[in-house]
Amino acid sequence: MDERFTDALSQLADYTSQHVLLSAAALALGVAISLPVAVLASRRPRLRFTALAVASLVQTIPGLALLALFYPLLLGLSALTVKLIGTSVPALGFLPSVLALTVYSMLPILRNGVTGLLGVDAAYLEAADGVGMTSRQKLLRVELPLAAPVFMAGIRTAAVWTIGMATLSTTVGQTSLGNFIFSGLQTENWIAVLIGCAAAVALALVADWALGLIEAGAVGRRMAPTVTGSAVLAIGIAAAAMPMSGSHSRGYVIGAKNFSEQFILAELMAERLEAAGQRVERKQGLGSAIIFRSLAGGDIDAYVDYSGTLWANVLARSDVMPREAMLEALTAALRERYGVTVLGALGFENAYALAMRAARAAEAGIATIAELAPLTPGLKLGSDLEFLGRPEWAALKQAYGLRFAEEKSYNPTFMYRAIADGSVDVISAFSSDGRIAADNLKVLADVKHAIPAYDAVILISPRRRNDETLRAALAPLIGAIPVELMRQANYMLDRDTGKATVREAARFLEAGAGLSGR
Amino acid sequence: MASAPLIELINVTKSFDGERSHALRDASLRIDTGGFIALVGTSGSGKTTALKMINRLIEPDRGEVRFEGEAVASLDAPTLRRRIGYSLQGIGLFPHMTIGENIAITPQLLGWTKGDTAARVAELLDLVELPRSYAARLPRALSGGQRQRAGVARAIAARPRVMLMDEPFGALDPVTRDTLATSYRTLHERLGMTTVMVTHDVQEAVLLANRIVVMSAGRIVADDTPGALLSGHASAEVSALMAMPRRQAERISEILQAGGREIPRHPPHG
Numbered sequence: 001m002d003e004r005f006t007d008a009l010s011q012l013a014d015y016t017s018q019h020v021l022l023s024a025a026a027l028a029l030g031v032a033i034s035l036p037v038a039v040l041a042s043r044r045p046r047l048r049f050t051a052l053a054v055a056s057l058v059q060t061i062p063g064l065a066l067l068a069l070f071y072p073l074l075l076g077l078s079a080l081t082v083k084l085i086g087t088s089v090p091a092l093g094f095l096p097s098v099l100a101l102t103v104y105s106m107l108p109i110l111r112n113g114v115t116g117l118l119g120v121d122a123a124y125l126e127a128a129d130g131v132g133m134t135s136r137q138k139l140l141r142v143e144l145p146l147a148a149p150v151f152m153a154g155i156r157t158a159a160v161w162t163i164g165m166a167t168l169s170t171t172v173g174q175t176s177l178g179n180f181i182f183s184g185l186q187t188e189n190w191i192a193v194l195i196g197c198a199a200a201v202a203l204a205l206v207a208d209w210a211l212g213l214i215e216a217g218a219v220g221r222r223m224a225p226t227v228t229g230s231a232v233l234a235i236g237i238a239a240a241a242m243p244m245s246g247s248h249s250r251g252y253v254i255g256a257k258n259f260s261e262q263f264i265l266a267e268l269m270a271e272r273l274e275a276a277g278q279r280v281e282r283k284q285g286l287g288s289a290i291i292f293r294s295l296a297g298g299d300i301d302a303y304v305d306y307s308g309t310l311w312a313n314v315l316a317r318s319d320v321m322p323r324e325a326m327l328e329a330l331t332a333a334l335r336e337r338y339g340v341t342v343l344g345a346l347g348f349e350n351a352y353a354l355a356m357r358a359a360r361a362a363e364a365g366i367a368t369i370a371e372l373a374p375l376t377p378g379l380k381l382g383s384d385l386e387f388l389g390r391p392e393w394a395a396l397k398q399a400y401g402l403r404f405a406e407e408k409s410y411n412p413t414f415m416y417r418a419i420a421d422g423s424v425d426v427i428s429a430f431s432s433d434g435r436i437a438a439d440n441l442k443v444l445a446d447v448k449h450a451i452p453a454y455d456a457v458i459l460i461s462p463r464r465r466n467d468e469t470l471r472a473a474l475a476p477l478i479g480a481i482p483v484e485l486m487r488q489a490n491y492m493l494d495r496d497t498g499k500a501t502v503r504e505a506a507r508f509l510e511a512g513a514g515l516s517g518r
Numbered sequence: 519m520a521s522a523p524l525i526e527l528i529n530v531t532k533s534f535d536g537e538r539s540h541a542l543r544d545a546s547l548r549i550d551t552g553g554f555i556a557l558v559g560t561s562g563s564g565k566t567t568a569l570k571m572i573n574r575l576i577e578p579d580r581g582e583v584r585f586e587g588e589a590v591a592s593l594d595a596p597t598l599r600r601r602i603g604y605s606l607q608g609i610g611l612f613p614h615m616t617i618g619e620n621i622a623i624t625p626q627l628l629g630w631t632k633g634d635t636a637a638r639v640a641e642l643l644d645l646v647e648l649p650r651s652y653a654a655r656l657p658r659a660l661s662g663g664q665r666q667r668a669g670v671a672r673a674i675a676a677r678p679r680v681m682l683m684d685e686p687f688g689a690l691d692p693v694t695r696d697t698l699a700t701s702y703r704t705l706h707e708r709l710g711m712t713t714v715m716v717t718h719d720v721q722e723a724v725l726l727a728n729r730i731v732v733m734s735a736g737r738i739v740a741d742d743t744p745g746a747l748l749s750g751h752a753s754a755e756v757s758a759l760m761a762m763p764r765r766q767a768e769r770i771s772e773i774l775q776a777g778g779r780e781i782p783r784h785p786p787h788g
Contacts, residue, residue, distance in 0.1 A: 127610025129575055131623045131672065132600030145614045221614060221656065 007501040008180060008195045016199055019176040020240035022094065023163045023203075024233075026101030030158055034106045035151075038113025039139065048114055055107040063165045066104060067172050070096035071290060078297065092294045093283065097169035097176075104165055105158040112154025116147030145218075152215035156208055163204040167196065173255070173283040173294065177203070182285045186259055188413055189499060206232070251279025252470060255295065255303035258285040259384075259412050260493040260505075261350060261432060261486065265304045265456070267506035272473040272515075288313060288386060292459075296338040301464045302474065306350055308452040310334065312391040323453040330457075339462030343471065344478035348432055348486045351454035352392050353443045355429035357419060361442040368445040372426065373400040380406040382415050382424030392451045393428070399450035413494070432456075432483050434491025456481075480513035488512070522587035524680065524712055525549040525572055530581030532567055532736075541567040542578070543736035549714065551679070554706055556723035557716045558759070559733035565716045568733070569682055572714065573602045585680075600624055603673035603681040603711075607688050609665050611657040617643075617668050618653030624676040642671040645705065663694035670702060674709065681706070683715040687722070699726055721763040724748065732756050 041048035058066070074091035082088050089095065120143050128138040144151075167178030180196025183189070210232040217226030252273050256266035263284060270280040283300055292314055294300050307330055311317050315333055320326075331342040354369055366372050372379075381404040387393050388407055396402060404426070410418055416435050419427045429436055429443060431454070436443060458477065464470050489509040492500035500508070510516045527547040533540045542564045549555055557565035570576040571583050574595045583590045590598060611620045618639050625635045643650050646667040657665055666687065673681060686702075687695040703726050706713050717723050723730050724744045732740040732747070740747060740756040747760045 121608075123606065123608035123610045124612060126575065126606055127604075127608075127612065129595075130573065130599060130604035130606060130610070132596045132598075132627055133623075134596045137596075137627065142612060146612075 005191055005195075007503055008189075008192045011179070012195065012199060015175060015177050015179055015196070016203065017240035017242075018174070019163070019166055019178075019200070019203065020236060022097055022101065022169060022174060022176060023159070023166045023207075024237050024240070026098050026166070027105055027155070027159055027162050029098065029102040030105035030109055030162070031155060033102065034109035034113060037106075038110050038117065038151075041110070041114050042117035051110060052107075052114065055110050058103050059107045063100075063104065063168050064171065067096060067100045067168055070100050071172055074099075075293065075297075088297060090299050091297060092173040092286070092290065092299045094174055096172050097166070097174040101162050101166060101169070105162045108154040108157040108161070109151070110154075112150050112157075113147065116150030116154075117143055119150065120146045148218040149215055152211065152218055156211045156215065159207045159211055160204045163200060163207060167200055170285050171258075171287075172290070173286050173299065175281070175283070179284060182258065183263055183502070185411065186263070186285075186413060188494070188496070189501070206236070210236075251281055252302070252464075253281045253283055253300040255286055255291050255300035256282065256284045257288060257291055257303075259430075260502075261430075261490050262304065263502045264489050264493065264505045264509060265346075267502045268477070268509055269302060269304075269458075269474055271503075271506060271510075272477075273470070276469060276473050278469060278473075292340075295459055295461045296340055298461050298463045301461045301467075302343075302470060303459060304346065304456050305459055306454040306456055307345070308351065308392065308454040310457075311452050312395075314338075316391075318391060318395060320449050320452050323455065326452055327455060327457070334459070339465065341460040341462075341465050343458040343460055343474055345455040345457050346477055346481045346486075347479045348456055348481050348483035349454045350430050350432040350456055350486075352387065352390075352451060353429050353431050353446070354396070354426050355419070355436060355441040355443050356426050358440045358442040360425070361444070366444065367442075368447045369396065369400050369402075369450075370447050372444055373402055376402045376404045376426075379404055379425040380408065380423070381426050381428070382408050382410055382418045383428040384412045384415055385409050387428040395450045396446075399448045416494075432486045432490060433494070434487040434489075435494050437487065438491055438495065456486075476515050477513065480515060481509065485509065485512045522584070523548045524551045524586060525714070526584040527568060527571065528582045528584070530568070530571060530578040530583060532564075532571070532576065532578050540564075540736040542571075544581070545733075545736065545738050546581075547731065547738060547741075549712065551712055552710065553729055554703070554713045554727045555715070555729045555731060556727035557714065557731050557733060558718065558720055558723045560718065562735075563733040564736040565731075565733045566684055567736075569684055569714060569716045572680075572682055573599045573604055575604075596627075600628055600676060601678055601680075603678040605669050605673040605681065605683045605686045607685040609669040609689075611665055611668055611672070613657055615656075616653060617648075617655050617657065617660065620657065620668060621653075621672045621675050623672065628676055630676075638675060642675060645674075646671045647701065662690050663698060666690060666698055670705070674705075674711075677709075679712060681711050681713045683713065685716055685718070688717075695722075702726075720759060721766070724763055730760075732759060 037051055041051045071091055074089055074096055078089040078091055124142055124146065125138065128142045133141065166176050167181055169176050170178035170182045177196045177200045180192045184192030184196065210229040213225040213229030217223065217229065254266045254270045256262040266282055266284065270282055273280045286294065288309060291300070291303055292305065292310070295303060307327055310330055311326060315330070321329065327345060334340040334342055354372065356366065361367065364375065388409060408424060415427050416439060418424045419441070420439055429441060431443060458474055460470065489505045492505040492508060493502065507516065527545060529544050529546055530542055531540060531544055532542040545564065545568060547568065557568060559565045567576055571578055572585065574590050577591070585598065621639050621642055622635045625638055639653055640650055643653060648664060648667050652660065652664070657668070660668065687698055690698065699722060715727065727744060730742065730744055730747055731738055734755060739753055740751055747756070748764065751757045751760065
């Protein structure tokens with residue numbers, strides 16, 4: 001069987017169970033909040049208008065944006081709780097995901113709840129008063145049971161939405177079936193994307209079917225379907241929770257940004273820890289700013305970042321220093337300001353660079369950015385999703401006076417496609433990218449040294465600063481990975497045919513670095 | 519000491535549209551134990567409003583309602599309602615509960631034991647002439663007449679002294695309606711209850727009640743025995759209303775006397 005397939009299948013149980021727990025928690029919270037709000041809203045027209053308007057508004061926010069918004073919100077909250085009670089609130093992973101999904105799930109439950117309650121025939125309400133029910137008894141014995149079918153239909157809709165949207169929680173560091181989809185997209189592993197997609201669809205169908213049984217039972221006052229539906233849900237959730245309760249000690253958390261090199265390095269670090277008998281959680285697909293903050297906040301324990309990125313984004317420095325001096329200054333500053341340890345440089349650079357197709361560059365006689373600059377008004381620039389918003393781009397633009405006719409952002413994979421097919425003329429390439437050699441691209445020299453060096457460095461969180469196990473597992477990687485080796489490993493994932501899995505690339509890297517004798 | 523009337527409405531006024539029009543206007547009514555009172559009148563005459571004030575389903579704007587000598591406004595509404603049977607036009611059997619569960623509601627709310635409640639449900643089904651097996655059925659499995667019987671059983675489950683009925687037989691076919699009305703009248707006698715019934719059907723009022731209260735535009739315009747009202751009233755409106763059953767009866771007897779001389783609607787075959 002295809003290795004990519006077996007590799008994906010081996011992660012299916014973990015991803016699915018986390019996806020189930022996340023969706024179930026969000027849905028349960030959504031019901032718990034929406035139900036009382038719906039009851040109050042059905043009695044007070046003004047509250048009804050407000051609640052439904054707010055819920056509808058939330059629904060119009062794109063799901064990804066909603067998740068992204070909870071991150072700064074929780075960071076702020078965390079700063080507050082640290083000040084007040086001395087403990088922090090995790091801003092990444094489960095909490096922001098569950099909150100965003102909860103808010104998202106509320107509209108259908110609320111809307112159907114209000115509709116259901118308002119739709120109860122006035123004769124039954126009068127009868128309930130007439131037999132001497134208090135308003136509470138009337139609600140519990142008459143209104144809610146009669147509105148239950150409409151309520152359940154709302155919960156079904158919410159369940160399907162929540163399960164679908166939970167795939168996005170991967171971007172804020174919560175493992176879900178979205179991991180298949182996001183990492184599959186980055187590495188063009190369509191099998192992984194398909195598996196993630198199919199699993200999420202299957203999950204939604206099963207949940208909808210089980211909730212449908214409960215609904216049918218509620219409508220027809222029959223016990224059997226209600227019991228079956230509830231049992232399916234209970235068993236599913238219990239099965240998903242099982243591996244979580246197996247081990248109580250929190251393992252190590254290794255982070256990765258959203259491109260192949262990061263996946264490979266994170267996998268390599270994780271496997272070395274696992275080889276040392278440790279439990280490891282992988283948080284993939286995190287954005288540059290988020291990943292450093294979550295390391296500083298202790299949500300993740302280690303990851304690989306790049307000195308120039310940290311220099312500009314974290315320390316907000318725009319001056320350019322010699323490579324060694326910058327690394328030293330960076331190490332001191334990160335320790336002092338954030339308590340973050342720079343364990344050391346891996347041995348290669350992954351610099352932002354501008355690249356053109358080699359043939360095209362030769363034809364125009366361009367070898368440096370300085371030579372490119374006068375031609376930019378007639379050229380199109382393709383970049384990754386971050387580049388145009390980064391200080392490096394501002395520095396390059398200023399230093400060389402770049403004025404491209406058009407600037408377009410792509411997912412990295414599609415950016416290389418765009419330069420290959422001529423949609424753009426210049427791209428913001430990464431110097432360790434295997435596709436530079438493979439696609440015959442020419443990296444243009446930064447002759448004015450407008451942007452700093454980008455040594456890949458391992459960062460360790462403040463709370464793991466003195467963790468010997470972690471240091472022992474990761475220290476051998478320092479200085480062991482030359483740029484050619486990293487390019488080859490990256491290319492194993494980024495090439496169009498005969499793609500390897502992240503795990504295979506990580507093992508290749510480990511062997512190439514002479515470290516696989518474990 | 520002269521005992522207080524069972525139910526008393528004292529100068530009650532009610533408007534549902536901010537005093538532009540009145541459902542009840544300064545109405546007073548005294549009901550003693552044991553009577554069968556029919557409130558009659560056209561739609562909008564205020565008869566249902568007056569009825570629902572007794573168990574506080576509607577509160578008066580001005581005036582006072584008393585039950586067993588106490589102002590109902592000072593009583594807890596659910597507690598008051600558990601002491602008064604109430605049977606409404608749409609019957610209002612809860613569709614998600616069985617007939618047995620429906621009948622058992624008020625005893626349950628009053629905290630009767632399970633055994634007492636179950637025994638009472640069986641007794642009530644006998645009383646309203648429904649098979650005991652119907653206790654396990656849902657309301658939708660019963661005919662309209664059977665549902666109305668179950669509705670009556672629910673209303674009298676906790677042995678109330680007073681029964682309020684709002685057009686109880688309104689939605690039934692005439693045959694079922696007559697049967698049910700007669701058997702309810704028997705029940706009323708046997709249980710020694712006081713019944714206040716709202717109806718727009720004068721004939722029904724005449725046949726069932728021993729006192730008829732005629733309402734018009736929120737006021738009580740006549741209050742007497744059926745016999746007295748049938749033999750005429752100072753108000754032309756009341757006289758016309760009360761003459762309805764007799765006029766119908768006269769028309770029927772004319773038809774009967776005409777006998778075979780009636781022109782057939784369809785020519786005989788042959």
